[in-house]
Amino acid sequence: MRTIHSVDLLPLRFQKSLEWSRLNMAQGLHDLLVAGEHSGPLFTKLRAINSAIPWTLIRNALKLPKSSLMLKTLENLLFNRMFGNKSLLQRSVGSTGEVR
Numbered sequence: 001m002r003t004i005h006s007v008d009l010l011p012l013r014f015q016k017s018l019e020w021s022r023l024n025m026a027q028g029l030h031d032l033l034v035a036g037e038h039s040g041p042l043f044t045k046l047r048a049i050n051s052a053i054p055w056t057l058i059r060n061a062l063k064l065p066k067s068s069l070m071l072k073t074l075e076n077l078l079f080n081r082m083f084g085n086k087s088l089l090q091r092s093v094g095s096t097g098e099v100r
Helices: 012-035 039-052 055-062 067-079 088-096
Strands: none
Touching (some): 012 039, 055 067, 067 088
16 A cells, blocks of 8 residues: 555546545534524533543643553543532533433
């Protein structure tokens, strides 16, 4: 299998299929988050989930060289209850409520 470092080096048919995929993905996200019937509440819930996730800690955990240590750290971030509060997973699920 060859490694190509740029989309511009791909054959034209593959470039077209990537462009088609990007446009369809953008249209789907636009319909879901902007133009859809329930887009307002859904977007608000996604923002709440995003604000509850400690992205810096997750990024640092993913940089760990040993995969077993990385998985253990990510597991601790998701499931441990720090300072008696709810775990990250509990907060994420709890902040979403129900999408109607």
